[in-house]
Amino acid sequence: xxxxxxxxxxxxxxxxxxxxxxxxxxxxxxxxxxxxxxxxxxxxxxxxxxxxxxxxxxxxxxxxxxxxxxxxxxxxxxxxxxxxxxxxxxxxxxxxxxxxxxxxxxxxxxx
Amino acid sequence: xxxxxxxxxxxxxxxxxxxxxxxxxxxxxxxxxxxxxxxxxxxxxxxxxxxxxxxxxxxxxxxxxxxxxxxxxxxxxxxxxxxxxxxxxxxxxxxxxxxxxxxxxxxxxxxxxxxxxxxxxxxxxxxx
Numbered sequence: 684x685x686x687x688x689x690x691x692x693x694x695x696x697x698x699x700x701x702x703x704x705x706x707x708x709x710x711x712x713x714x715x716x717x718x719x720x721x722x723x724x725x726x727x728x729x730x731x732x733x734x735x736x737x738x739x740x741x742x743x744x745x746x747x748x749x750x751x752x753x754x755x756x757x758x759x760x761x762x763x764x765x766x767x768x769x770x771x772x773x774x775x776x777x778x779x780x781x782x783x784x785x786x787x788x789x790x791x792x793x794x
Numbered sequence: 795x796x797x798x799x800x801x802x803x804x805x806x807x808x809x810x811x812x813x814x815x816x817x818x819x820x821x822x823x824x825x826x827x828x829x830x831x832x833x834x835x836x837x838x839x840x841x842x843x844x845x846x847x848x849x850x851x852x853x854x855x856x857x858x859x860x861x862x863x864x865x866x867x868x869x870x871x872x873x874x875x876x877x878x879x880x881x882x883x884x885x886x887x888x889x890x891x892x893x894x895x896x897x898x899x900x901x902x903x904x905x906x907x908x909x910x911x912x913x914x915x916x917x918x919x920x921x922x
Contacts, residue, residue, distance in 0.1 A: 715905065717905050729840065734908035735899060774840075776905045782845075782855075785841065
């Protein structure tokens, strides 16, 4: 069982927006602004999409945006494209003892 | 362009020792970044194993800490993972990754850094 809770699946049509949630506790997401999101296509390594809640690495389209409220972080993908179909994992800093935790992942289907 | 590549035995027997190495190219392991391991059982979620700094400082997943050890070889620009007493539950794709200090706004960056470069992954199967 993963430390962070993500819905197992989400879907949307091309051009639409979809938002994923990632729920933790005050010991991880709620306590710090160090949430990252990773995209993983089948058979590939994860790719960093968002860090520090809402910052995008260079090369990541601005269709991807992140936010946080309390113990829940969110990733929004706007203007859905077929290539956005993938698994998305959230991760958070979890303090000096636990350090880093991941969510269980959400599978995005582009209809 | 930083590249990471995992290597090591792909098949282990239960109770054996898992040993993987991650070769780093295009960057120096002695930089101010952290170097970590993440695994993914087939069809399942990512699980953080731990990470190491070039001075030997480490952070381990508390649930794996008793079985895991990481090390750095600066002369070879690589870092390694050892996990003992493996069982079938340790069957997974093992990824090495870089925790990038450049994506950190914390004053001392004493937090888990975003993992910006990943290896392609190495499948390790534990079976008798």
